[in-house]
Amino acid sequence: MIDVVNHVSTSQAQMRSQLTSLVSLAENMQIKMDKGCIVQDSEQQPQCIPTSSRKRARHNDGIECDSTNNNNTSTTTTAANNILNINHDNSNNNSSNTDSSAAVASRTVCFKLINLPSQKIKTMHCTKAKPIDPPDLSPLSIQQKERYLSIKSSIQHSWNGYYTTVLKSQPYYQKVLGILPSDNLAPLSKKGIRWLHSAATLFDSLDTLYIANLNEEYEDALQIALKLPLPLYPTKTFEYSIRVLGGLLGAYSVSGDNRLLKYSQRVADSLLDGPFRSSPTVLPRMYDVLSPSPNDVNLWNWGGMLIHRSYAFIYRRIRDWLGEHVHNSLAGFGTFTLEFGYLTKVTNEDKYKKASDEIYQHVTQYSNNKQKHNSIPMFWNVMTGTPSTTFSGLGSGSDSYYEYLIKNYILMQEEKREEGQDQRSVEQSMLKSYLEVIDDSLLSRGSNGVYTKYDDNTNQNIMYPVETSSHYQHLLCFIPGMLALGHTFVNDEEYPNYLSSSHVDIMTLAINMTEGCWDTYQNSKTGLGPETLYFDHLDLPVVTDSGYYLRPEFVESIFVLYRVTKDERYQDIAWEVFQSLESFCKNDIGYFGLMDVNNDQESNLKDEMPSFFIAETLKYLLLTFAPHDYISLNDFVFTTEAHPLRRVSTMREECDGDAGSQDQSFNLTVAPILSLTANILLGLGLYMAFNSLFRRKKMEVRDKKIL
Numbered sequence: 111m112i113d114v115v116n117h118v119s120t121s122q123a124q125m126r127s128q129l130t131s132l133v134s135l136a137e138n139m140q141i142k143m144d145k146g147c148i149v150q151d152s153e154q155q156p157q158c159i160p161t162s163s164r165k166r167a168r169h170n171d172g173i174e175c176d177s178t179n180n181n182n183t184s185t186t187t188t189a190a191n192n193i194l195n196i197n198h199d200n201s202n203n204n205s206s207n208t209d210s211s212a213a214v215a216s217r218t219v220c221f222k223l224i225n226l227p228s229q230k231i232k233t234m235h236c237t238k239a240k241p242i243d244p245p246d247l248s249p250l251s252i253q254q255k256e257r258y259l260s261i262k263s264s265i266q267h268s269w270n271g272y273y274t275t276v277l278k279s280q281p282y283y284q285k286v287l288g289i290l291p292s293d294n295l296a297p298l299s300k301k302g303i304r305w306l307h308s309a310a311t312l313f314d315s316l317d318t319l320y321i322a323n324l325n326e327e328y329e330d331a332l333q334i335a336l337k338l339p340l341p342l343y344p345t346k347t348f349e350y351s352i353r354v355l356g357g358l359l360g361a362y363s364v365s366g367d368n369r370l371l372k373y374s375q376r377v378a379d380s381l382l383d384g385p386f387r388s389s390p391t392v393l394p395r396m397y398d399v400l401s402p403s404p405n406d407v408n409l410w411n412w413g414g415m416l417i418h419r420s421y422a423f424i425y426r427r428i429r430d431w432l433g434e435h436v437h438n439s440l441a442g443f444g445t446f447t448l449e450f451g452y453l454t455k456v457t458n459e460d461k462y463k464k465a466s467d468e469i470y471q472h473v474t475q476y477s478n479n480k481q482k483h484n485s486i487p488m489f490w491n492v493m494t495g496t497p498s499t500t501f502s503g504l505g506s507g508s509d510s511y512y513e514y515l516i517k518n519y520i521l522m523q524e525e526k527r528e529e530g531q532d533q534r535s536v537e538q539s540m541l542k543s544y545l546e547v548i549d550d551s552l553l554s555r556g557s558n559g560v561y562t563k564y565d566d567n568t569n570q571n572i573m574y575p576v577e578t579s580s581h582y583q584h585l586l587c588f589i590p591g592m593l594a595l596g597h598t599f600v601n602d603e604e605y606p607n608y609l610s611s612s613h614v615d616i617m618t619l620a621i622n623m624t625e626g627c628w629d630t631y632q633n634s635k636t637g638l639g640p641e642t643l644y645f646d647h648l649d650l651p652v653v654t655d656s657g658y659y660l661r662p663e664f665v666e667s668i669f670v671l672y673r674v675t676k677d678e679r680y681q682d683i684a685w686e687v688f689q690s691l692e693s694f695c696k697n698d699i700g701y702f703g704l705m706d707v708n709n710d711q712e713s714n715l716k717d718e719m720p721s722f723f724i725a726e727t728l729k730y731l732l733l734t735f736a737p738h739d740y741i742s743l744n745d746f747v748f749t750t751e752a753h754p755l756r757r758v759s760t761m762r763e764e765c766d767g768d769a770g771s772q773d774q775s776f777n778l779t780v781a782p783i784l785s786l787t788a789n790i791l792l793g794l795g796l797y798m799a800f801n802s803l804f805r806r807k808k809m810e811v812r813d814k815k816i817l
Contacts, residue, residue, distance in 0.1 A: 239366035239456075239761050244323050245740040257685055258735040262322045264692070264701075265728045268719065269319060269327050271295055271699030272311050276302040277334055288342050288781020291334075297700035298717040307343035308350055309335075313357035314725035317753055320364050321741060322732060332361075336369060339779045340380055342418070344397045344425060347385040348442040352510075352751040353721060355381070355449050360753025362456075363746070363761065371456060372776035376406045378453055378462055388426050391495035392468040394446075396438040399425045406778040413788025414780035436493045440486055444469055444511035445750060447518045447540075452755045455522075467536050474543060485547055486511070503577045504551055504559060506585050510750040513588065515544035516596045521747040521755060523601055541602065548593070549609050552619065559589075560623065563649045573619065574626035580645045584661050587627040587639075591667035593620035598674045599743065624671055627664045628683060634707035637690035639664060659703040659716060660695065662726030662752065669730040673743050684734040726752035 247255050272295045280291050292302020293310035312335055319328040335358075355377045362370035377400075385398035399422035407415045429435060446466040454463035472495060477486050487497035488507040504512055519541045551559035561576040575586035596605070597616045608615055630639040633651070641655035665687055672680035694710045695701045701723060703716035729752050733741055746754040 239362065239368065239371075241366040242321075242364045242741070242756075245737050247737065249737060250735075254681070254735050257681075257688075258732065261688060261728060261732045261735065262324070264688075264696075265318060265322045265724060265732065266324055266327065267696075268295075268700050268724050268728065269315055269324070269331075271297060272315075272719070272724075273327070273330065275300055275699060277309075277312065286782045286786075288339050288783060290338055290341055294721055295700050295719040296717045297697050297702050297719050298715060300699060303718055306345055306349050306353065307341045308345055308354055309338060310349070310353045310721040311719075311724065312338075313354045314721040314751065316357050316370075317360035317364050318724050318729045318732075320361060321729065321754075332367070332370075336373065336776070337779060339781050340377075340400045340402055340418070342399070342421070342781055344399050346397055346442075347381065347394050348396070348439075348445055350400070351381060351446060351449060352749060352753075353725075356749045356751045356753040357725070359449055359452060359755060360749070363754055363756040364741075366761065369776045373778075374453060375457060375459070376402065376776075376778045378450065379403055379406065382461065382465060384422065386465055389492050391492055392465075392472050393438060393443045393490060393492040393495055394469075395492055396435045396442055397429075398422075398435075402778045402780065407780060408777045410789070411777070411780040411785045413792055414782075414785030417784045417788055418780055436491055437489055437498055438492050440473070440488050440490065440508040441506075441510045443490065443492065444473065444508075445514055447514040448521065448747070448749050448755060451518055451522065455758050470536065470540065474539065485550060504547075504575075504586060504589060505577045505583050509585060509588065512544065512547055513592055513750055515540040515547075516592060516600070517747050517749075519544070520595065520599045521757065541600065541605070544596070545606070548616075552589075552609060552614075560619075561626075561645055563626075563645065565629075571622070572626050572629055573622040574629075574645075575623050576644075582626075582630065582643050582645075582651075584627075584630075584639055584641050584658075585663055587624075587663040588666055590620040590624040590627070591670035593617070593623075594667070594670050594674050595743070620667075621671065621675075624664075624667050627667065631664070631687065631690075636694045636704060636707050636710055637686060638694065638704065638707045640707050656706045656708060657704060657716065658695075658707045659718075660691075660701060660720060660723040660727055662722055662730060665727055665730045665734070666748075666752070669734045670743070672734050673738065676738070681734055684731055688731050722751060 247258065250258065275295055276292045284291075290307055291309040291312065292304050293306045293308060294303040295311065296303050312331060316328070316331055316335065319331055355374060358370050358374040358377060361367070362374060380400040380402060381394070383403060384400045385394040385396075386392075388398060389395050401419045401422040402411075402415050404412070404415060447470065450462035450466040454460055473486055476496070485502035485504075486508065487499055488501050488503065489499045490496065491498045502508065519537050522537050559576065561574045561580050561582065562571050563574070564570075565572045574582050575589045576582050577586070593616050597607070597620065606616070609619070627639065630643065630651070631637055634640065636658070638658040640653050641657050641659065641661075643651045643653045643655075646652055665684060668680050668684050668687075671677070672684070691701060694704060700719045703718060704710065705714040705716050741754055745760045746756050748754055
């Protein structure tokens with residue numbers, strides 16, 4: 111009996127020694143507890159940290175993990191010490207046996223939670239993109255509120271016309287064949303117009319519908335957009351990027367819907383894999399067939415994806431053999447900076463920003479070596495990476511390239527300051543290039559970017575944005591807004607208030623150029639500005655294209671100048687433009703352009719409502735009458751297609767639970783005919799393979815019977 115007692119005592123001593131070592135090990139290592147409690151290493155003492163937003167995590171065994179430093183190790187140490195202090199008396203009554211069993215059970219549960227060897231475990235800080243709040247219209251005057259609601263009603267009217275005429279009436283066979291809805295609405299003939307083959311108005315309108323608080327219309331548009339495949343038809347790279355990719359990013363920026371971010375990534379990946387990759391230089395091709403990658407589709411669409419990619423491969427080989435699309439404009443290959451840079455910012459995927467930065471660096475390096483002035487040639491050979499013309503300017507073909515130089519700097523400057531970083535050299539270089547271009551192009555000796563005319567009525571000079579000295583384009587009316595943005599929102603000591611070549615105040619120049627654009631509107635019978643004109647030797651305007659095509663550039667500058675100056679006169683100008691649209695460009699399903707701003711007869715109507723009318727023209731008009739802090743220019747930067755990109759630092763909020771739970775799944779769809787064809791071929795192949803196998807087995811059995 112004594113030997114047995116001694117043996118038990120020895121066993122207890124060994125057990126106590128082993129448990130003491132285990133407790134010591136637990137106190138010096140990181141221990142992962144169940145239900146999200148982590149004991150981390152610390153220089154002073156272990157700390158118990160909850161991995162979720164809860165301050166205390168209760169486990170199934172009833173032990174509570176406290177996050178205070180004083181009790182950091184209480185859970186592990188107390189549970190183990192309870193085991194060490196188990197009372198093994200010689201009296202073996204039922205109650206003591208029960209207590210001992212409970213203690214042993216406690217020991218088993220507690221140490222079952224220890225994960226050895228431990229690994230470094232990081233706590234998940236859960237954030238998500240938050241949607242913008244609806245505008246508070248209560249502070250607005252009665253007049254301003256009525257104007258805001260009138261423009262909102264026009265947005266709804268335009269969208270309903272496109273939705274009813276194009277989206278709802280699309281034939282079923284087109285959906286099966288993967289033919290996307292028409293891009294624009296023809297409101298007079300009540301049909302759709304295809305040119306981008308990508309449902310441009312649908313994607314262009316997403317953020318406008320959300321901003322206008324048209325919730326039902328937005329949800330209808332979103333559900334259709336999420337189900338559309340990539341276009342099978344060769345699409346124009348630049349237009350697809352600013353309308354589809356920009357539209358998705360703008361809608362994500364205001365709604366916080368993660369599916370739109372996933373969709374944006376898939377679209378950007380198809381651009382990198384298509385027009386970027388198929389070019390031998392860093393300059394993307396003008397047209398290409400966009401195709402999904404294997405990671406973008408589900409199992410059902412995998413075969414269709416292979417057919418789609420094979421078709422894209424064949425198209426590129428034929429295109430190269432024919433020598434097509436070897437040229438691209440400066441705007442065509444250089445307007446990716448905002449969308450790609452923003453996508454990198456919100457996804458931490460550097461490949462997007464890298465691609466756009468390489469374009470800028472290539473163009474800048476060539477210009478520094480070859481150009482005598484700071485303006486960049488307008489057209490380039492993307493196969494060789496060299497210009498195919500010497501002509502340059504700020505107008506069509508190059509406008510958005512220069513626009514993005516300053517807007518990209520504005521978008522990124524606050525982010526880097528808040529992260530404690532200096533502006534990276536590429537953004538600083540973009541700002542420098544922008545300043546050099548506007549200094550060379552506007553009012554410098556020998557420049558041709560501004561035409562100045564003396565107005566006898568006001569006894570003041572009126573300035574018009576022009577190209578080649580005296581040729582005005584409506585498209586150039588974006589310049590005043592661009593100048594005002596740079597002057598107001600660039601937080602850089604090196605940014606000048608004056609053009610160095612002429613000593614003209616930049617903000618004054620922006621205001622005067624806006625007046626020049628407004629003058630062209632006032633001199634027409636309809637109150638809408640012509641597309642192009644030039645000034646003769648008597649300073650008289652000679653209209654060369656009298657059409658008005660619902661363009662947004664002028665109202666864009668009006669919106670920016672109103673937000674910057676708070677001068678209500680710009681609201682009055684915007685309202686006059688809107689009234690002219692209502693009077694001369696509206697019918698029962700949408701809006702149309704004018705072939706002649708001095709003739710509103712039916713024979714002079716242009717039967718097209720471009721996608722940018724909802725995306726830009728009506729959006730800028732709406733925001734001109736919105737509360738001043740709604741889609742504030744302090745928080746948002748607009749793309750060239752007026753899609754608002756919100757600074758990342760202003761769009762994050764805490765979320766409950768695991769960060770991963772906030773993700774919503776999204777997979778690109780493939781044209782149904784391709785997936786169906788692929789799966790039928792796969793099914794036939796499997797049938798033939800199994801049928802051949804069964805026949806072979808049957809013949810072997812028959813041969814054995816014969817033998």
